[in-house]
Amino acid sequence: MWAQIINVILGLWIMASPDLLGFADPTAADNNHIVGPLIVTFAFTALWEATRSVGKWNLALGAWLLIAPWILSFEDRSALINDMVIGAIVVALSFIKGKITQHFGGGWSALFKNNPEHVEKARELS
Template identity: 65%
Template sequence: MWAQIVNVVIGIWIMASPGILNYPTPAAADNNHIVGPLIVTFAFTAIWEATRTVGKWNIPLGLWLIIAPWILDFEDNTEIVGEMAAGIVVTALAMVKGKIEQRFGGGWSSLFSKHPEHKKALEKGK
């Protein structure tokens, strides 16, 4: 959970950094205004245990942040270093596994199982 909270903060920074650091490259600012909210959304959704796997969607976004300065021709070193550093941290934190304490449902295969997890949980509660 802590890794996802840090990714939320980094995503907010990615959104705000073009205005705070006065990025001279419009492509860099546009990129940050698109990728930042996606990182925040995926990380915030992944805070809860039932939706933890959504945090893995930040891996391609982090990798994009690492290569974007070269594809979009960023002009300033501040833009390049900031983007790549954020990409490395987002990618690394998206790979952190959270603690799983409960199982939720068992998916579609539980419908065809003789003793699915959700029925076992109901029987324990009786």
Template identity: 55%
Template structure:
């Protein structure tokens, strides 16, 4: 979970960085759009059942790496900011965290002969 907390902070940083670092125009607009999305996905992925949402930040981090050239940033500061944040977001999005519970097994449970549901059913007393 620590990695997703840092990703949430980085998303908030993206929203604040244009004012703090003093850049504007298309780079600031990009950071104001991408920042809250990264923070939202990071916060959603704090819980074990929704941990997979952390992977949604990977394309956003990749976009931050490409955005300076696609959008044509006019200064070095936003280029460095977006590339550094994008690289860290991608790296931290691969940190899964400790798994303490399992929830149903997903679609693969249909084909397993000893699924979590079958195990739980055996534990229940017959009436």
């Protein structure tokens, strides 16, 4: 859970950094204004046990922050360093798994099973 909270803060930083650091490159600023809210959304959603797996999407966004300066040809050195550092941290925090103590019905794969685990547990309880 703590890793997702840090990712929320990093996503907010990514959104604010173009203005706070004074990015001269509008492409870098636009990139951060798009990626930042996505990082916040996935990290915030992953705070709860039932949706913990959503946090894995930040792995791709962190990787994008690592390669975006070269693909988008950032002209601003502060934008390049900022995105590289934050991207590396987001990637590292995406590998930290939160503790899951409850069972939540088996996910989407349960729809395609003949006797899903959550149906069996419901029968046992009734």
